[in-house]
Every structure is written in structure tokens, then in C-alpha cells.
Amino acid sequence: MKFDLLAKDSQTKARAATLTTDHGVxxxxxxxxxxxxxxxxxxxxxxLKQDINPDIILGNTYHLYLRPQTPILEKAGGLHKFMNWDRNILTDSGGYQVYSLSGRRKIKEEGVKFKSHIDGSYHMFTPENVMEIQRAIGADIIMAFDECTPYPCDYNYAKRSMHMTHRWLKRCMDHLEKTPFKYDYSQAFFPIVQGSTYRDLRRQSAETIANAGAPGNAIGGLSVGEPAEELYAMTEIVTEVLPEDKPRYLMGVGTPINILENIALGVDMFDCVMPTRNARNGMLFTAHGSINIKNKKWEDDFSAIDKMNITWVDTEYSKAYLKHLFSVNELLGKQIATIHNLGFYLWLVREARKHILAGDFAEWKTKMVKQMDNRL
Structure with a gap:
């Protein structure tokens, strides 16, 4: 994997770059x-390719391990071929899913024993077998196995968990050295910074992760219920430590405003279920604020979903039509809303990139944050 830093904003830590893998730029x-x-x-x-056009999507090790299971993915030649996707894929290692299964798992030094949410069967994730699973899935970027702590979290627990995540990181890296690529392309490995919302732990973890010398680095354990101010504070501490010449990935974040604020703090990569999950519930993101399309006020509004026409659905469908689809529980409504929200998120980060390259990101961000902080 190659990372080329092209520009930095003069007033913030925002950066524009290219990250190149065997599946593209x-x-x-x-x-x-x-x-x-x-x-x-x-x-x-x-x-996804024609209308949203992302360079990379995310898959999840926990879910793919359970269904369709890794032997099926190996027979298919990896996830790219299985799902007919010829661009980049990143896989989360399953640490967050283990966190979310609080009543169904037991964490030990060896790894995590958990109960499947599908059929109640027991399974074990260790740093070693999670690396093997991700080799079999075949994502271009794979993540270290970590423990994601809850919020709020006791300091001593957060500290113990962080040190275990660091020990697990060494085991991941040691095992990867013994485990060759399964397919005809390479994989890049990212370790994950933890430490809850404790500044000293975040700094210590960031230093450990930076010293691991991996091709890129991730920031985990945030967007789990902490206030936005804590999210930004922890991100700022970590980005001050992580190397500038490698990509920084903030996991599971977040709202459009969260994304712009964290771009300003030096983050390069984001993922979140918010645009798709909220879309299925009728919540749309636009450049001028969010819309609950189920509200009665939209039933005779024949204007575009987003007046900036950010996605093709904005030119083809009106708010009134989309409100109608939701009112009759038509699946097309959820599909249109999903394409719109994903298109908006991709438009937002691409606009941010344009303004970083143009040198006026800070002014543009301030305007956009104010605009988007509205309920329409």
C-alpha cells in the first residue's frame, strides 16, 4: 500500500492524499x-459503482465469519469475487461486534469466547485466528483484533484493556508474518488506538501504535456514546502522535458534522452505518440540514430531496413522492433514501478534499457545519 500526501490546510490539520492498493486508488x-x-x-x-462511486467499502469479519463463513468465501476466491466488487474493501476485525455482545461474550487474555447472535453457538476469536479469517476474506485493508471499551468506562478497566489490545497487536503482527496472502494481491494491516476518553491512555496507546510501524493506523473506541467534545478531544490527541505519512482511520464516525470536524483534526478515513440505517428510517441528510421524510409537511412538496442535486435521485424524485413511498411501506423508498444519503456523504468528503486542495477548507467547513446543523 502506498500513501501520498498531496496538500494540508493552513488553518487546520486537514489533509488531502491518495492511498493506493492493488485494487486501485x-x-x-x-x-x-x-x-x-x-x-x-x-x-x-x-x-454503488455508478451512482455513489466509492473507492472503498467496508465488510465485517464477525458477520462474514458466521455467514456465509470463510470456507465459502475461500471457494469463491475471496469477498471481492463473491460479491462482484473490483474496488477496495476494508474489514473491521470484529472487536466492535464483540463489544456490542456484552451479555454473550467472555474476554480473556487468550481471546474472546462469544455466543452467536444467530443460533446461540459458541465461538472463539483470538488475535491469531482473526488474522487468518481476514486473510480468507481477502480485504485490501485488515484490522488488528482489539477490545472496544464501553462509555463511560472505569479508568483502571480502560488501562487494562488498552494494554491487552497492545499485547494482542503483537500477536496479530507475529501471526501475519507466518500467514501468506491467499489471493493474487496484497493486504495492508492497521493497528487500532484505544484508551477510552482518558487523555493519558489515548496518548500512550497512540505512541504504541505509531511505533508498530504498520502501513496505516486506526482510532477505535469512540462514537460509543461519549459527547462530541470528548470525541474531538481524543481524536486531536491521537492525530498529534500518529505519523503524518500514513493514513488515519477513525472507526464508526459519524454524523456529517462529526466527519468535517474530524477531517479538520487530521483524519483521512471514516465509516458509519448512520447514512444507511437512518435512510431506512426516513432520515435524510442534505447540505442544508436533515429531513424526516415521514413528516406530513412533505406530502405536497414536489421539490428535489436536496436542492443542490447532489445525487441523481435528487433530480428524479421529489420529497412528496419519497414521503408517499414511506407512508405505504414501499421498499423503493428505503432504497432511494439510502442512495441519497450515501451519495451525500461521498459528496461531502469529496467537497472537503476539493477545498483542502484549493486552500479554503476552514472557511468552507465553518459554513457547512452551520448549514447542516438544522432540522428542515
Whole structure:
């Protein structure tokens, strides 16, 4: 993997870069649509390529391990071939899913024993077998196995968890050295900074992760319920430590405003289920604020979903039509809303990149944050 830093904003830490893997070039800042189980929910791969056009999407090790299971993915030749996607894929290692299974898992030094949410069967994730699973899935970027702590979190627990995540990182890296690539392309490995919302732990973890010398680095354990101010404070501490010449990935974040604020703090990569999940519930993001399309006020509004016509659906469908589709529980409504929201997120990070390259990102960000902080 190659990372080329092209420009930095003079008033913030925002950067524009290119990240190149064997599956192509990723222009950063980038938002990665979440394709948890080998699909971006409700969107054909054809529409994903033509209408949303992301350079990279995300898959999830926990879910793909359970279904369709790694032997099936290996027989298919990896996730790219299985889902007919010829661009980049990143896989989360499953640490966040383990965190979310709080009543169904037991964490030990060896790894995590958990109960499947599908059939109640027991499984074990260790740093070693998670690396093997991600080799079999075949993502271009694979993540270290870590423990994601809850919020709020006791300081001593956060500290113990952080040190275990660091020990697990060494085991991941040691095992990767013994485990060759399964397919005809390479994989890049990213370790994950932890430390909850404690400044000293975040700094210590960032130093450990930076010293690991991996091709890129991730920031985990945020966007789990902490206030936005804490999210930004932790990100700022970490980006001050992580090397400038490698990509920085903030996991699971977030709202459009969260993304712009964290771009300003020096983050390059983002993912979140928010645009797709909110779309299925009728919540749309636009450049001028959010819309609950289920509200009665839209039933005779024949204007475009977003007056800036950011996605093709904005030129083809009105708010009134989309409100109607939701009112009759028509699946097309959820699909249109999903394509719109993903298109908006990709438009937002691409506009941010343009303004970083043009040298006026700070002014543009201030304007956009104010505009988007509205309920229409």
C-alpha cells in the first residue's frame, strides 16, 4: 500500500492524499459505505459503482465469519469475487461486534469466547485466528483484533484493556508474518488506538501504535456514546502522535458534522452505518440540514430531496413522492433514501478534499457545519 500526501490546510490539520492498493486508488478524505455482510444494504453493486462511486467499502469479519463463513468465501476466491466488487474493501476485525455482545461474550487474555447472535453457538476469536479469517476474506485493508471499551468506562478497566489490545497487536503482527496472502494481491494491516476518553491512555496507546510501524493506523473506541467534545478531544490527541505519512482511520464516525470536524483534526478515513440505517428510517441528510421524510409537511412538496442535486435521485424524485413511498411501506423508498444519503456523504468528503486542495477548507467547513446543523 502506498500513501501520498498531496496538500494540508493552513488553518487546520486537514489533509488531502491518495492511498493506493492493488485494487486501485483511494482519494482521501474518504467515507467508506458499510457493507457488513457482503452488501451495502439495499443497494445493488451496479448502483454503488455508478451512482455513489466509492473507492472503498467496508465488510465485517464477525458477520462474514458466521455467514456465509470463510470456507465459502475461500471457494469463491475471496469477498471481492463473491460479491462482484473490483474496488477496495476494508474489514473491521470484529472487536466492535464483540463489544456490542456484552451479555454473550467472555474476554480473556487468550481471546474472546462469544455466543452467536444467530443460533446461540459458541465461538472463539483470538488475535491469531482473526488474522487468518481476514486473510480468507481477502480485504485490501485488515484490522488488528482489539477490545472496544464501553462509555463511560472505569479508568483502571480502560488501562487494562488498552494494554491487552497492545499485547494482542503483537500477536496479530507475529501471526501475519507466518500467514501468506491467499489471493493474487496484497493486504495492508492497521493497528487500532484505544484508551477510552482518558487523555493519558489515548496518548500512550497512540505512541504504541505509531511505533508498530504498520502501513496505516486506526482510532477505535469512540462514537460509543461519549459527547462530541470528548470525541474531538481524543481524536486531536491521537492525530498529534500518529505519523503524518500514513493514513488515519477513525472507526464508526459519524454524523456529517462529526466527519468535517474530524477531517479538520487530521483524519483521512471514516465509516458509519448512520447514512444507511437512518435512510431506512426516513432520515435524510442534505447540505442544508436533515429531513424526516415521514413528516406530513412533505406530502405536497414536489421539490428535489436536496436542492443542490447532489445525487441523481435528487433530480428524479421529489420529497412528496419519497414521503408517499414511506407512508405505504414501499421498499423503493428505503432504497432511494439510502442512495441519497450515501451519495451525500461521498459528496461531502469529496467537497472537503476539493477545498483542502484549493486552500479554503476552514472557511468552507465553518459554513457547512452551520448549514447542516438544522432540522428542515
Amino acid at each position: 483511494i482519494e482521501t478524505p474518504i467515507f467508506m459505505p458499510v457493507g457488513t455482510v457482503g452488501t451495502v444494504k439495499g443497494v445493488h453493486q451496479r448502483e
